[in-house]
Amino acid sequence: MDCGPVSLKMIAKFYGKEFSLDKLRSITFTTKEGVPLLAISEAAEQIGFKTVGGRLTFDKLEKEALLPCIVHWDQDHFVIVYKVKHKGVFRKQSKVFVADPAYGLISYNEEAFKEHWISTKSDGKDKGIVLLLEPTPAFFKQEGQTENRGSLKFLFGYFKQYKKFFVQLFFGLLLGSLFQLIFPFLTQAIVDTGIANKNVGFIYLIMLAQLVLTVSRMMVNFTRNWILLHISTRINISLISDFFIKLMKLPMSYFDTKLTGDILQRINDHQRVEQFLTARTLNTLFSFFTLIIFGIVLWIYSFKIFLIFIVGSIVYVLWITIFLKRRRLLDFK
Structure with missing residues (x-):
């Protein structure tokens, strides 16, 4: 529900300003159903961004879009695309790096990203919805509103x-x-x-x-x-x-x-x-x-047994860490 305001907060922080989530919720008029892309665009302009929304092909997003940008995800969610690695000799598909408010940082190959992002087909080309944001001088002049973190x-x-x-x-x-x-x-x-x-x-x-x-x-x-x-x-x-x-x-x-x-x-x-x-x-x-x-x-x-114990403990901790990351990803999907 808060994916729109959170995405806007993350992009503002990327450019060096931090706004409270409560403020962003109020200016995006967040409801129980969430928030439309137009409301995110208008809220972004209120805090000093210049915005352009529309439908782009993946090639346009990869080569010409100003990153980070907000994309419409699975027809009911918003995420941020902050980096794209182009395909090359050792990479058959481009790799897209996404900041998802519901999960965190995650990466997708081109095909998997399109499955979540592409929403329409026009002029024979698959397209998805994007909101491009560029900070203006007014954005940098204003004071950021940090949240109280005395938790x-x-x-x-x-x-x-x-x-x-x-x-x-x-x-x-x-x-x-x-x-x-x-x-x-x-x-x-x-x-x-x-x-x-x-x-x-x-x-x-x-x-x-x-x-x-x-x-x-x-x-x-x-x-x-x-x-x-x-x-x-x-x-x-x-x-x-x-x-x-x-x-x-x-x-x-x-x-x-x-x-x-x-x-x-x-x-x-x-x-x-x-x-x-x-x-x-x-x-x-x-x-x-x-x-x-x-x-x-x-x-x-025995010092030798002690070394085996230490090495085994380190391997165990690493294995648990990797497993937890994998389980978190599976739970998210």
């Missing part, structure tokens, strides 16, 4: 009152990591001392120690998860309550331009932010500590 300070305000609980979580994290560090050495003691010397009493003693450590670790994890649940619930309630209070103060015109799904999505976004800053961050920290601890243990036992 981090705003969010950390909800965490200040739970400092004591976060200290407890940190100590629980250290204690759980310490228990994990002790286990390999206890196992070594059973094999090297207990079994080698056939000392059954020593084996029982170490097994009892392992049992105590296991129970202790379970208790620490239970306490840590309970504290985390307590903090998460309180923060989530505070976030949602403040969101509803702010929502109730908005004028009715705001709801005329928003779909019900957009408002529900914002509520879900609050929960995702809370989970990211509490549970996911803590789990990431715990995994990082575990990686360091077992790395130290492997270093003590």
Whole structure:
């Protein structure tokens, strides 16, 4: 729904000016159905662009169009074309680089781009809709309107009152990591001392120690998860309550331009932010500590095994990163 104002915002930023999305929504008269290309053109002229809209062939877009430009996508969306690599000896088709407000930066070959862009056929040629934008001196003279980005300070305000609980979580994290560090050495003691010397009493003693450590670790994890649940619930309630209070103060015109799904999505976004800053961050920290601890243990036992462990961990991280990018692209398509 906001693809038009967002596209205009991105092009303005490309030329060195940043405008708030709220301002661009207001001057494009964004509704629940979105915004027409004419409204984007008129809004662009208001902030200092010279615009020309029309239908172009791909050859014209590739060779003559001023980039970046806005193109009509799949008959119901707007994206920005910011670069085109021409076909050559080693490239059979031109490559088009697109900034999609719904996804981000993505590239298409010529054939795939045409499938999304071409809307009509006139004079025997396939054509798509384009809005070309060129900044005028008036664009550079005006002041940009930056958005207020105090989101981090705003969010950390909800965490200040739970400092004591976060200290407890940190100590629980250290204690759980310490228990994990002790286990390999206890196992070594059973094999090297207990079994080698056939000392059954020593084996029982170490097994009892392992049992105590296991129970202790379970208790620490239970306490840590309970504290985390307590903090998460309180923060989530505070976030949602403040969101509803702010929502109730908005004028009715705001709801005329928003779909019900957009408002529900914002509520879900609050929960995702809370989970990211509490549970996911803590789990990431715990995994990082575990990686360091077992790395130290492997270093003590064998430097070669430690190197294999490090290389394997790096390959694993790279694989996950590549997979997530691929999954994000598949979800988008």
